[in-house]
Amino acid sequence: MYRATVKATLLLTLSVALLAMPVLVDGAFSQEALGSITLYTSQPQDDVSKLISGFKAKHPNVEVKVFRSGTEEVISRFLMEVQGGSLQADVLFVADAPTLERLKERNLLEPYASPEIEAIDPTFVDSDHTYTGTKLIATGIVYNTEGKRPDPSWRFLISPEAKDKVVMPSPLYSGAAAFNLSVLTRESFAGWEFYRGLKDNGVQIVRGNGDVKKMTASGERPYGMLVNFEALKAKKAGSPVDFVYPTEGLPVITEPVAIAKGAKNLELAKRFVDFVLSKEGQELAAETASYMPIRRDVTPPEGYPRFSEIKFLQGDPKLLSQVREEDKRKFAQLFGLPQ
């Protein structure tokens, strides 16, 4: 009995000591650099680290703090902080133009015309300069290479050949998929007819692009709607997948970068945006993360078709931001899902 007591006491003491540790550690490391900015992003951790290393090589005394999570989580936290009146983010590097359009409408973004936008197609730059696209992420058809290569057309996914073999991300859970929905239903070659066709063809709806990639790689569903860089990265790593660019065109999101209104360090935030859009920054992203650059003067990494060979479907960000909720509702109705 006595030993048990001693053990228990020791355990409790140890736990309390551990509990106190965060204070000590926080205290030891809280030396501020000369200046610091906070970045909110949905970029993969590895890519963010490399981007920041590149930025710090040019601005060694700037500390870059990062919050990284899924697009949905990042935007939620951002909006929650806005609602609480204490925004922590200086730079937002996330999602798609329509989502940022909504933040712009609520006057949450600081306009900034970076000198770097000269080299970027104006359709990827907000006319009021509140946000600028940073890369081209196009959605097309991914397939498992153990099966037949699909025709380069969206119609393939609703053909009898693809019956019960297709997987797609849910527009109700993934912002990128919601973007595709709004763009494709407004194109004459697809429309709501296309989504009805997918339903009749027994499409499986999963949460996001990551699940689509896994299901096609494992062969569980040999065909899927997926963003090109995910497919390319998986292929590069050795997964049995490849990507097809439908000739009708591909919905493309640009993962824009923007400065938050009321950023604590506006000057540094601008330097960061400059770096992301600069030739150097774009080359870095293309090299380390296989992103398709948005600048015309940077060559896409291996595996991508040439800029001119793809038809990009962008839509009007303003319109798309307004119709998104309604489109999602219609989608849920079509598939008999709760809305």
Place this chain on the structure above:
Amino acid sequence: MPSSSDSPNSPSPIPISTAVVCGVLALATAYPLLRLLLGGFFVPGEGLTLGPLMEVAKNPSTWMVLKNTFVVSLAATAISIVIGTSGALLVVKSDIPFKGAITAATLLFLLLPPYVQALGWLQLWGPVGWFNRLASLIAGKRVVVWNAYGLDGTIALLGILHYPVVYLSTMAALRNIPPEVEEVAATFGFKRWRILSRITIPLAAPGIAAGGVLAFVGSLGNFGVPALVALPSGLIVLSTYIFQQVVGFTEVSFAKVTILASLGAIVAVGGLYFQHRLIRKAHYRTPSSAKEPYRFAIGRTRFILSATVLIFLGCAALGPIAALILTSLLPAYGVKLSLSTATLKNYAFVLFGLNETWRATFNSLVLAAGAAAATIALGFVVARGVARRKGIFLWIDRVGSIPYAIPGTVFALAMILSWVDPWLPLHIYGTRWVMLLAYVARFFTIATRTLAAGFLQLDPSYEEAAQVVGLKPIRKFVRITLPLLRSHWQAAVLLVFVTALTELTVSGLLWTSGNETIGVTVYNLEAAGYTTYSTAFSVLVTLLFGFALFLLRRYGTSLFGR
């Protein structure tokens, strides 16, 4: 710090321990929940409004989703109770072999984050999983014997996911039954089944019910499993439905989120209320026992039983872990595994190539230890009050279960909302303290439930006797209460520590640079498409903790059966 709340000669009307508990829980639980609730009726730009409430109430989808949630959680809880109770009975109350292995496997299983487990589960039972592949091989053509997607798969997985909780709390309860009770019955010639059903199980009822409620509340708040297993078949439950609203990003959608979360909270509190009613009827108190529990000799069948349990654990728990280990050896997802393709490069990357690995492991260890210490301390005070049916503690207990019952994402949002613009001059947002506070709020109910089961079983006369002989409160707690409830608080420490160690949803929204946890790192790798890395990391954490458990066992904790 805890205990001694109700001595008749206590000088102050509100004991310090109660005040501390109320203070901590007010900050960690009540205040964020209040802010969340206010968010449901206050829409920026519109002011106070009932609009979102009406919208949610009028939408038929709400009721359909609630019904799904109810069916899934209840059925899953039934599975958890059946598996957990029978497992605990076999290990504590019989003479089957390999007891240590059974408990160790159960605890390892608990260590994998639910989302990661769901992945392993699908690799085992999915349409092209091992099981169906094996069946196809036997049948000579491609067949799908059982498809894990859908209602049945979701229920089964959630049920299995939460059985360790029932198992541990039932085990603690069974250990505390003094052997004399059953021995006497056996001497009178009662049959084994009769002793089991009339004496053993009723005496352990508080433990079983406590585990059952935890399983129910856990199923209610789980997001990973419904997102991965139910969603592809079109089955939507409350947690996935709430996330669907979160993604709406409009002012109204947040109000709807909080109203839906409140519905979940009501269901959880209802579950707890039901448990109290149930336990109140069964009023069994025993003198606690430090002796070896009574064991039923089951003769030769014990080998068969042991084999059955191990096979079950193999299929349900270790199978997914094995699937994950195999995935972690792949050079890339989807590549067929063979001796020539297998690689250890994922492990090398996690161990040496990833900056976050060690920092995240350290952070998680600190947070988990802190959460365990704090929740156990709070739990002792509250659980004791609950066992004595003191009104205030009953309410603290009910409200305290809500953070665990609502999806982690929603609770994390409530924490952000509360601490970016706090009503008190406490500027902890963006530090580790917010995460710790969130952990404490979320896992409080795990500690309290487990400990309350212990207090319910305990005959209060021991503590009263200590008081009569004039032991000081702290001495009384250390010398009497702690040893008497040893198996319970050990179970509670383990449950909270292990769950917190790999926590994912809350940390995913609350972390800041340098404060990443194991869960955040796994999630970030997974989200970036590096499934092979994220599984390698999960496997490493499991192995590391498995080793720690092995050491614990050598140094003799009662959890592994004596």
